[in-house]
Every structure is written in C-alpha cells, then in structure tokens.
Amino acid sequence: MASVHPPLSPRPARPGFLLLALVLLPAASAWAQSGDPSFRVVNNSLKVVNEVYASPVSAPGWGHDRLGADVVPPGGRQLIRLPGGDCLYDVRVVYQQGGAEERRGLDACGLADLVLGGGGAAARNAPQGNPSFNLVNRGERAIGEVYAFPVSAQGWGPERLGEGNLVQPGQSVPVQLPRGECLYNLRWVWLGGKVEERRNLNACGATNVVVR
Template sequence: MLPISLSRPGWPRPAAAVLTLLLGYAVPAGAQSGDPSFRVVNNTLKPINEVYVSPVSSSGWGHDRLGADVVPPGGRQLIRLPAGTCLYDIRIVYQQGGAEERRNIDTCGLGDLILGGGAAAPRNAPQGNPSFNLVNRGRQAIAAFYASPASAQNQGPERLGEGNLVQPGQSVPIRLPYGECRYNLRWVWQNGKAQERRNVNACGTASQAVQ
C-alpha cells in the first residue's frame, strides 16, 4: 500500500509548514490585547456627568458610558470595555460645565484614570483605602491641605475646604477614593509656610501627624 499524503499535490511540505506558522502569528494586534476596562476616579470637586470612550481609530465619541450614573467628587466608576483593542480616546464632561480629554491611552495597562491629578495609576499598583486622619501637632493652624496620588502631575484639589482650619491638637478626616495607595501630601500653615511628604503609603496608616 502506498503511503497517504495529507499535503496538497505539488505543495511542498516545508512551504505549508511555514505558511501555517505565519498564519498562527498573523493575529491582529487587538486580538492579542488584554482587558481594556478601567476605573474613573474623580479627585476633582465637581461631579462627572458623562464619560465617552472610543477607539483611536473611530471618528466619533459614541455613547455616554455612565448612562444615568454620576461620579461624585471622591467617587469612582468602573468603565467596562469589550476586548479587542487597547488604544482609546477618553472624554470627561463635568456637571458644572467643562470637559477634558485624554488621547491615545493604552487602557489595557491602566488601572485607574485619575481626574484632578492628571495621571493614570498603573494597573499593577497597590490598591486599598488611602483615607486617613490629619493630626495637627504643630503650634499653628493648618490653613490648607493637599493629597494627590504619587502618579499625579499636580497637587490636586485642596482637601479642607475654603476657610476651614485645623487648629493645633485637632484632627480631621481626609477622605480619598479607594484605589491607589501612594500619595504626595502637602500642607500650608497659617503663616504661609508649606511642607511636603512624598510617596506616602496612605493605605498603611490610620493617621498622618504633622508638626
């Protein structure tokens, strides 16, 4: 009995093997991507009314990803996206007016999109509850306090509120959204002098005493 060949007549086996190998690797980049979903973290003082997320190849913004939901100051919202691509453009619309955009964002490598800090936390960054009590052990009142994620590009919103002081010996809660743990802290005394602590693990402590 003659041996049976499974290759097409006239098609050399090495060529068929090479083609099979090439086809195995010729998978669209989007199909090899991870999970593009991410969280929106609102570190601003304004509620977020709308979030638009569209692939960079798209000519429009598509539908509002929040629907009827609103992300309040200090809140967070998971934005679920289908697998298939990683590069997205993002548009945020605030309740009191105003909008901001982030272009060409690799959301597959993104854990939190932090608004009010201007940066994105890596997906593998430690997560937890970074809220703590601010304790004034100094001799003057604290006139302003800032806490921004270490990944942020600026100090973010003032956390005490206009006109509020933390007197010597007093403590006040600093409420921060669940997520990134590493924070940069900055406080301003009543005499105008400012001090900082950088890259603090806010999830690992219940209070931050300053003096």
Template sequence: MRPLPSRLTFLTGFLLLLASLVLPPAGPAWGQSGDPSFNLVNRSGQTIREIYVSPSEDRYWGHDLLQSQVLPDGGSFPLRIAPSAGCLQDVRVVYADGRPEERRRQDTCRISQMVFGTGAGSAPASGASQANPSFNLVNHGSAVIREVYVSSVREDNWGEDRLGEQVLPPGRHLAVRLPAGDCLNDVRIVWMDGRNEERRRLDTCQMINLVFR
C-alpha cells in the first residue's frame, strides 16, 4: 500500500493552493503601463506654439508636433508615442514669446499627463539642475539656409547636417537639441548660394535664440 502523506506535506500543499487563488497574476509594476503616450497640459498663462517629443537617446528633436496649431493656456494636447520608442522621453515646448522649456529623461510610461506651468500634476523635471544648451537657430536673413551644423568645441568635426533634406526659409527657426550641460558650442550654416557663416565658442546655455541675418 502507498503510505499516507504526512501532516506537514498536506499543510504545505494546502498553503500553495491558497496562495494561487489569492495572489493576482504577475504583471507590470504599478504605474508602468508600457505606453509612453500622455497628454501635455498648458497652465503657463500663455500660448504654447511648438511641442517636440523625442526619445532621450536621440540627437534631434524632430518635427513640431503642433504643426500649424497652437495650444492655448488651459488646453491639453494628446501626444501619441509608439511603445517601440521606449519610456524615457525628452519634451520641449516653445511659448508664444519664444521662450523654450524642456523636461529631460521623463518616464512617460508612469504618467497620464505632463503639466507645463504652475498647476499641480507636472512631471518631475529630471536633470533640471544641469544647464540647458539647446536653442533656436533663427533665419532673419533674406535667403534660405540649406545646411546647419552644431558641434561641441570638444569635437573635431561638424557632424551631420541638422536640416537633413529640409531647408530653413527666411523668418523660420530650427530647434537645436544639445546634450544637457555641454554649453560651449560651434555653429556653422550654409546659405542657399553656398556662402557659409560660423559662430565659434558660443555659450548656448546663456541664449534662447541665435539669429543669422
């Protein structure tokens, strides 16, 4: 005959069965939805005219997500981000007066909204203590700018053309994204007629707009 199970074995099996009925199935940690999309809320007191969102490891901001729209004070704008972009995002807004504001390395999978302004509920500004060298390159000349290069003074080459296949017409500006804390930068532009112009050793942490005429 098969021996009867001991009292200890029976008790252990009973506790395991009870745990499987009570404990929830394993899943993502609380607040980690895996979806980096969120709503950007404007409580700044003025209109937001541009919004950029880019994965933190990317070098460029990409396109203005508002395009021809603006986000008035008190309004919100849904930002739909593909899960493949990851949770760590950098966010940049430009206000109607031209002043930019950035939030770096935000875990947007943990939030449903990000507030710009004094209202409650804004995401913590990670890395806010570091100087911000990003700036707007503004074309106030009468010709089109066809190439833009920005490089740290520590680099030996200009790197890629930040306009890519685009151009910068008169009256328009380009949001130039740079690593936080790296303030001294060289800037080079090429006009449509082939003329080039350079600005060396600029402290871009101390500027909002860099104007070429």
C-alpha cells in the first residue's frame, strides 16, 4: 500500500499529548475480559485511516503497519489483533489525506474501541448507566486536580478530588459521578501545572482509567 507521508521517525521519550478520542466499552468484550490487548479502530472522522501502528510502551519503535493492505474508511471499523502479554501500548494512526495522531500508554487490555473523530455519533449512541470509575496514576508525579463532565454539558464542572487531596504515583482513587450519561470528558492536572485531557470516554465501561 502506497504511503503518502515521510518515513516514521523513532518515538521520542516524552512526547506531547495529542488528542485522540477514546471510548472504553464494557468489559463484556471478549478480549477485554481475557487480558488480550486487541482492540477495534472505529473511524468517526472524515478521513480514511491508512495505517495503524501499535507497539508495547517498552518497545523502541513503532513496528509494522497493523492494517497491512487494508484501510478504514469514514464510518468504518477494523479489529487490530495484538499478541497477549503486554497491556500498555502506544498507538499511532496515519490518515490517507495526511496527518497523524498518537496515543501513549493505553491500557489496551481494558480497551474495546479506539474511536477517532468527533464525539457526535458516539454521543448519540452512548449508553446510560453508572459512569463512576477509579483513576489510576501510573505517572511519575502526583495529580492535584481532576475534572470530569458529560460531553453534552458546557465547561468542566467541579474539581473531583477535593481541596488539598492528591493522587500519588501508583495510587488509585474513586471518581464518583452521577448515574445517567456515560460519555465524559476527563481532565487532570499534574503537580507542576501540566494539564492533560481525555475526550469522549465511555465511563460506564471504564472500571479503571489509567493515566501516565
């Protein structure tokens, strides 16, 4: 399959955060239950996905294109099969019309669908239920603030940890959310001021949300 972009360069050690819509579906998924890191790419963007790379975070490079001769058209989906053993993966998606997106440190064993594009279609089809989850800090610094708000709402809403509370490295804390909508936007602030976000999270299917 012809590629329309320059050759991949080695992955930097500490990349910047790039937005990639992420939906964690219920653990009823066979591979999520079995510890299999395989997942589906769901293309809700307006671009054709030309290549998908997925490699364990411990690997030095991206490896081979997991789509092979296939592409994922707008509105399409494709299963990305990965070998068992590792759960933490880095993923890179390359679009046929140019441009790429990356997501680092995915807990792929708990991931059913990796959704690309805006949240409109996902929001319309989102289930209702209990969106509460455990936030797991696998980073090197403490988290000082956490915000979680439905994608249908405006703004980020209240800070969820409470004044003076921290999520230390290696610690897990419950984030209690009201029953109802499942699709949430998540924002967390590391000590030192760095802010990261995860959009279109299906919180009703995410028992643990891992950040690093």
